[in-house]
Amino acid sequence: MGRKMKDVLAKSIIYLATGITLCVLLFIVGFIFVKGISLVNWDFLTRDYNEKVFYAFVQEEVVPMTIDAASLSQKDPYDKRYESSLEGPIYIENIGAAIAKVAYKNNATEKEQFVFSYIEKDSPLLSAIDSTGKKLSIGTDYILESINGTDFEGLSLEDVAAQINHETGELKIKVVQPGGGVRSNIITTLYMVLVSLLIALPLGIFGAIYLTEYAKPGRLVNIIRFAAECLAGIPSIIFGLFGMAFFVVALKFQISLLSGSLTVAIILLPVIIRSTEEALKTVPTAFREGSLALGATKLQTIFKVVLPCAVPGIATAVLLSIGRVVGESAALLLTAGTVAQIPGTLFSPGSTLTVQAYYVAKEEGNIELACAIGIVIIVIVIVLNILSRITSDKLNVFNKK
Amino acid sequence: MEAIKRKKLKEKIVENIFLICACVAVISLLAITFFVFYNGLKPFVSNSYSLWSFLTGVEWRPGSNLYGILYMFVGSIFATLGAILIGVPVAILTAVFIAELAGSKVGKLIRFAVELLAGIPSVLYGVFGLGIIVPYVLKISPMAQGESLLATILVLAIMILPTVISISETSLSTVPMEYREGSYALGASKIQTIFRVVIPAARSGIMTGVILGIGRAIGETMAVMLVCGNPIAGIPTSIFSQIRPLTTNIALEMGYAAGVHQELLYSTGVVLFIFIMIINFTVNKLVKAKVGS
Known part of the structure; x- marks a missing residue:
C-alpha cells in the first residue's frame, strides 16, 4: 500500500508545517512576555522614559x-x-x-x-x-x-x-523621578493615531464614496484603484523617505508629530479606501433605490441611508488603521524622531511605542525593556483584533437580515 | 427653480470634493515617486557621483566618499530568497491545513493566530530575532557575531508567513467543490486530491501570495536592521556573513546624512522603489489574469 504510506507522510508534513507556524507564534509572544513582564507595572506605564528632576x-x-x-x-x-x-x-x-x-x-x-x-x-x-x-x-x-x-x-x-x-x-x-517608563510614548502614539486618522479618514471615506457611488467604470477609476494598490505595496521606509523630503524638508514641518502623522495618513489611505469600499458595496442597491424613490437626492441618500448602514465596516477600517499606526516604525523613525517626550505642539517630535522599542533594543541593547514595550503593543494589537472581529460580525449580521 | 438649481449645484460641488478625495491616492503616489526620484537621481545628473560606481561598488564609506550598493543589493536578494525558500512551503502547507483538513473550530483558532502574527509590529520580530535567533546563530557560527544573513533569513521567513498563509488560504477555499468531488469520484484520496487538484487549481492565488511575501521581505526594515549586522562593505560569502540590505542602509543613516550622502540614500530608495514597482505590476498582472480566466 504505497499510496497510503504516501498519504500519511504528506499529511504529517502538513501537520508539521502548521505546528511550526503555531509554535513560532507562541514562541515569539511567549518570549516577549517572559522577557518583559517583570518590568511591566503601574510605574512603567505612568512614568516617562527620561528622569525628571523637580x-x-x-x-x-x-x-x-x-x-x-x-x-x-x-x-x-x-x-x-x-x-x-x-x-x-x-x-x-x-x-x-x-x-x-x-x-x-x-x-x-x-x-x-x-x-x-x-x-x-x-x-x-x-x-x-x-x-x-x-x-x-x-x-x-x-x-x-x-x-x-x-x-x-x-x-x-x-x-x-x-x-x-x-x-x-x-x-x-x-x-x-526615575525614568524607564513609557508614558510619553503611549501618549505620542495616541496623538499620532488621532492626528493621522483625522487626516486620512475623511479623505479615505469620501474617496471610497466616489469610487462606489459616483464613478462609472473607466480609466479614472482604474487609475485610482491601481494607485491605491501600489500605495499598499510600497514599503514604509519609502514613505519615510518621501515624508522626510516633502513634509520635513520642503514644507519645513521639521521632524515632528505633524510630519509623522501626514506620512502615516498616506500609508492609511489604501487601508481605509479598501475597507470602506467593501462596506459600501455590501449595502443593498434596493436601499438606495428606495431612498431615491422617496425623492431624496443622491447626497441625502448617501449620508442618510448608505453611510449609516456601512458604519460597522468603517469602524473596522478605523480599527485596522489604528493597528497600522501603532505598528508603524520605519516611516516614523525618519519623520517623527526618536525623542521620548510628549510632543507639546504639532511641530515637536516624539517617539511612538514601536520606535521606542526599536531605539531601546538597538541603541541601548536593552532587550528586556524592548520586550516590556512589546507587551504593551501586543496587548493593544490583540484588543484591536478582537474589536474588529466584533464590528465586522455586525456588518455580516446586517447583511443576513 | 432657484432652490432646485442651488441643490443641484451643491450636489455637483460635493461630488467634486469626493472626486478630489479619491484622487489624493493618485496624487500621493505621484508625489512619492517624484520626490524620491528627484532627490535620488540628483547626484547622477549633476555628476557629483557616478551611477556606475554607485551600482557596482561594494563599499559604503561616506567618510571617504565611497558609496557602492551592489553588496547591499546582493544581501537583499539573498535574504529574500532564503526567506521564501523556508517560509513559503511552511506557509502553503499551513494554508492547506486550514482550508482543507482542519475542522471549523480548529481552523478558526489557527486563523486567529495567523492574524495575530500579522498584527505584531515588525520591530518586535526584530527584538525577538535579537534576543533569540542571533544568540543561537552565534553558537553555530564561525564568525564573532550572530548578526548574519542566516538570522535575517529566519526573521524574514517568519514575517512572510501570515501574508502567504492568508492569501493562499483564501485562494484554496475558492476552488470549486466539484473539482474535489470529481477527483474523489476517480478514486483519488483526500491527500492526492489536495496536491494534484486543489493546489494546482489555486496556483495563481498562491503565486500572488508568494510575490506579496517577496515584497514584504524586500521592503522590511526595522526587524532586519536589528539582526543583519549592517557592515560597511563586502558581498556576503556565507550564511554567517553580515549583510546590509537596501532598506536598512536608508533607515540607519538618514537621520544625520547631508549633501551627496543624503541624496545617495534617496538613490538607494529609488533602486528599492523600482524593485517594489516591478513586484506590484506582476501581482496586478497575475490578479488580472486570474479574473480573466
Whole structure:
C-alpha cells in the first residue's frame, strides 16, 4: 500500500508545517512576555522614559513607623537599575519615610544615590506640592538629592538621616523621578493615531464614496484603484523617505508629530479606501433605490441611508488603521524622531511605542525593556483584533437580515 | 427653480470634493515617486557621483566618499530568497491545513493566530530575532557575531508567513467543490486530491501570495536592521556573513546624512522603489489574469 504510506507522510508534513507556524507564534509572544513582564507595572506605564528632576515642598511632621525593623529592611526599592543596596534603610520620623543608599544605574553611568525605600501612609511626602502649589507625589524608589539646599552627594546615610531629622518647618527637597517608563510614548502614539486618522479618514471615506457611488467604470477609476494598490505595496521606509523630503524638508514641518502623522495618513489611505469600499458595496442597491424613490437626492441618500448602514465596516477600517499606526516604525523613525517626550505642539517630535522599542533594543541593547514595550503593543494589537472581529460580525449580521 | 438649481449645484460641488478625495491616492503616489526620484537621481545628473560606481561598488564609506550598493543589493536578494525558500512551503502547507483538513473550530483558532502574527509590529520580530535567533546563530557560527544573513533569513521567513498563509488560504477555499468531488469520484484520496487538484487549481492565488511575501521581505526594515549586522562593505560569502540590505542602509543613516550622502540614500530608495514597482505590476498582472480566466 504505497499510496497510503504516501498519504500519511504528506499529511504529517502538513501537520508539521502548521505546528511550526503555531509554535513560532507562541514562541515569539511567549518570549516577549517572559522577557518583559517583570518590568511591566503601574510605574512603567505612568512614568516617562527620561528622569525628571523637580523640587517639592513638604511640611515637616513627625510620623512614627508602623512596621517593624525586619520588614522595613525587606522593603528594598525594587527596580532593575538598582544594582545593590549599599546602606540602610534608615527610617526618618519627621518625613515619615525610610531612605537607603544604593548604587543607581542609569544607562551606562552608575553612581551612589539615596532613594526612598519605604513611605508611611500618613507621610507628609504624600502631600507634597511644587512651587506653584500643585500637588506632587513622591513614591518609593524616587531619588533624594538635597533638602533645603544641602546637597547629599558623598555623604553617608547616617549623616543624611541626621541632617533631615534636624530640619523643621517647610522642607524644600530636590527629588528625581526615575525614568524607564513609557508614558510619553503611549501618549505620542495616541496623538499620532488621532492626528493621522483625522487626516486620512475623511479623505479615505469620501474617496471610497466616489469610487462606489459616483464613478462609472473607466480609466479614472482604474487609475485610482491601481494607485491605491501600489500605495499598499510600497514599503514604509519609502514613505519615510518621501515624508522626510516633502513634509520635513520642503514644507519645513521639521521632524515632528505633524510630519509623522501626514506620512502615516498616506500609508492609511489604501487601508481605509479598501475597507470602506467593501462596506459600501455590501449595502443593498434596493436601499438606495428606495431612498431615491422617496425623492431624496443622491447626497441625502448617501449620508442618510448608505453611510449609516456601512458604519460597522468603517469602524473596522478605523480599527485596522489604528493597528497600522501603532505598528508603524520605519516611516516614523525618519519623520517623527526618536525623542521620548510628549510632543507639546504639532511641530515637536516624539517617539511612538514601536520606535521606542526599536531605539531601546538597538541603541541601548536593552532587550528586556524592548520586550516590556512589546507587551504593551501586543496587548493593544490583540484588543484591536478582537474589536474588529466584533464590528465586522455586525456588518455580516446586517447583511443576513 | 432657484432652490432646485442651488441643490443641484451643491450636489455637483460635493461630488467634486469626493472626486478630489479619491484622487489624493493618485496624487500621493505621484508625489512619492517624484520626490524620491528627484532627490535620488540628483547626484547622477549633476555628476557629483557616478551611477556606475554607485551600482557596482561594494563599499559604503561616506567618510571617504565611497558609496557602492551592489553588496547591499546582493544581501537583499539573498535574504529574500532564503526567506521564501523556508517560509513559503511552511506557509502553503499551513494554508492547506486550514482550508482543507482542519475542522471549523480548529481552523478558526489557527486563523486567529495567523492574524495575530500579522498584527505584531515588525520591530518586535526584530527584538525577538535579537534576543533569540542571533544568540543561537552565534553558537553555530564561525564568525564573532550572530548578526548574519542566516538570522535575517529566519526573521524574514517568519514575517512572510501570515501574508502567504492568508492569501493562499483564501485562494484554496475558492476552488470549486466539484473539482474535489470529481477527483474523489476517480478514486483519488483526500491527500492526492489536495496536491494534484486543489493546489494546482489555486496556483495563481498562491503565486500572488508568494510575490506579496517577496515584497514584504524586500521592503522590511526595522526587524532586519536589528539582526543583519549592517557592515560597511563586502558581498556576503556565507550564511554567517553580515549583510546590509537596501532598506536598512536608508533607515540607519538618514537621520544625520547631508549633501551627496543624503541624496545617495534617496538613490538607494529609488533602486528599492523600482524593485517594489516591478513586484506590484506582476501581482496586478497575475490578479488580472486570474479574473480573466
